[in-house]
Amino acid sequence: QVQLVESGGGLVQTGGSLRLSCAASGRTFSSYAMGWFRQAPGKEREFVAAISWSGLTTDYADSGKGRFMISRDNAKNTMYLQMNSLKPEDTAVYYCAAARTPRSIPRKYEYNYWGQGTQVTVSS
8 A cells, every 4th residue: 555645735826836746655656656637626637647667657648748747756755746837727736646557657547546635726
């Protein structure tokens, strides 16, 4: 099992930056592929970015390409999401998730563990 705790959310102006962190418990963090998702009010949870267990493979939703960067530090049991050039439409609760899968990038249904989320608000 793995427990996930997000941090780093907050209020930022359009064009600003935030770095989200996802701290994982347990000694098997490096065996999980990880992902970031977000959910805005009244909308379904959507994929943001994912990273393989090794960190060598990443994937992004079109909305974040060129602005967001996902990374991980297996020695620290932590995953990150660097978000630049933020827009009001990026406002959402951001969740990290873990998947134990043979794939480099998990399918959405493969995520077994979820954090509680951290609020990101981008003001116009």
